[in-house]
Amino acid sequence: xxxxxxxxxxxxxxxxxxxxxxxxPQSLPEALTSLIKLEHVxxxxxxxxxxxxxxxxxTSEDIDPSIIHWFSKFHGVDEDLLRxxxxxxxxxxxxxxxxxxxxxxx
Numbered sequence: 001x002x003x004x005x006x007x008x009x010x011x012x013x014x015x016x017x018x019x020x021x022x023x024x025p026q027s028l029p030e031a032l033t034s035l036i037k038l039e040h041v042x043x044x045x046x047x048x049x050x051x052x053x054x055x056x057x058x059t060s061e062d063i064d065p066s067i068i069h070w071f072s073k074f075h076g077v078d079e080d081l082l083r084x085x086x087x088x089x090x091x092x093x094x095x096x097x098x099x100x101x102x103x104x105x106x
Contacts, residue, residue, distance in 0.1 A: 001042065002062050005089040005097055006071070007054030009106075013085035021075050021082070023048040031074060040064045047101070056098065062090055 008021055023031055023046055035044045035055070043058040057067060068086065072079040089097045100106040 002059050002090055003056070003094040004059055004062065004064075004067075005054055005056050005094045006067060006086050007047075007052055008082075008085050008087070009052035009054075012087055017077070017081070017085060018051070018053065020077055021053045021071070022050075023053065034074070035067070035070060038064070038066050038070060041067065052101075054101070056094065 008018060010018070013021075028046060028048075031046060032044055035041055035046075035057075040060045041057050041064070042060060045056040047054045047056070055067065055071065057064075059067075068083065069079060071077075072082045097106065
């Protein structure tokens with residue numbers, strides 16, 4: 001199993017794109033339900049604030065293109081545009097990144 005993070009934040013994407021990729025409280029249940037239905041996604045969590053949107057997943061493979069496709073399709077954003085602004089972390093880097101975000105270091 002792999003732990004991965006993919007996301008955008010104020011350093012990687014303009015406000016206009018961050019607004020389009022934000023999850024509302026109302027959309028989160030549907031988003032999580034559909035995300036964990038993807039073939040390689042075993043568990044998932046979504047963090048969505050005014051400055052960042054991140055998807056954390058436990059997957060049976062490393063960065064899975066289907067997650068990026070799902071993210072772009074869910075929000076109706078061009079997949080190539082999304083890829084230009086995404087960042088990725090895997091394995092220990094995912095854990096380190098989550099701790100940095102939680103402690104306000106990122």
